[in-house]
Amino acid sequence: xxxxxxxxxxxxxxxxxxxxxxxxxxxxxxxxxxxxxxxxxxxxxxxxxxxxxxxxxxxxxxxxxxxxxxxxxxxxxxxxxxxxxxxxxxxxxxxxxxxxxxxxxxxxxxxxxxxxxxxxxxxxxxxxxxxxxxxxxxxxxxxxxxxxxxxxxxxxxxxxxxxxxxxxxxxx
Numbered sequence: 001x002x003x004x005x006x007x008x009x010x011x012x013x014x015x016x017x018x019x020x021x022x023x024x025x026x027x028x029x030x031x032x033x034x035x036x037x038x039x040x041x042x043x044x045x046x047x048x049x050x051x052x053x054x055x056x057x058x059x060x061x062x063x064x065x066x067x068x069x070x071x072x073x074x075x076x077x078x079x080x081x082x083x084x085x086x087x088x089x090x091x092x093x094x095x096x097x098x099x100x101x102x103x104x105x106x107x108x109x110x111x112x113x114x115x116x117x118x119x120x121x122x123x124x125x126x127x128x129x130x131x132x133x134x135x136x137x138x139x140x141x142x143x144x145x146x147x148x149x150x151x152x153x154x155x156x157x158x159x160x161x162x163x164x165x166x167x168x169x170x171x172x
Contacts, residue, residue, distance in 0.1 A: 003099075004155065005121065005141050006042075006049060006106040007114045008067065009133040011035035011160070013059035027062045031135070034160050035063050038136045039070035041163030047071065047140075049106035051099055053080035057110070063136075064108040083109040089120035093147045100146040114139075121152040136160025 012031030054064040056079050064077040082092040115130035121141045137159045143152040
């Protein structure tokens, strides 16, 4: 059974500082606004994930929560530890086995990890074709199974600005 995986990079977060651990950096007001607009674009595209997994870092959790709320979904965001920065794509993908019956899976995380994960899903190699995720960008990748046993197909890859234009009904 095929599955579409939506890879979402977290939105704009507060700058790193000595006063705050990196894991606690929240979205800025601009980040909240931009990811809300991007999520409206996802809604216009008819995106309805069956499960949403987030990195344990606050900025990713905040992003996931805004997307779920904007899409009007009644599901809880699940914290998925392998989405934390530094996890190898192969390890992350192996852990998706419990979601093998899901048709639409959203993963919210960080760059460069998401770019490497996209490359891994598309080519079998994390370094062959990493996607350049900007903050709030989303890629849709179709795989034949979870965990994937063959290379996936890139359905689309959009920036937050492009998704916002879709949501506003403006030409891209």
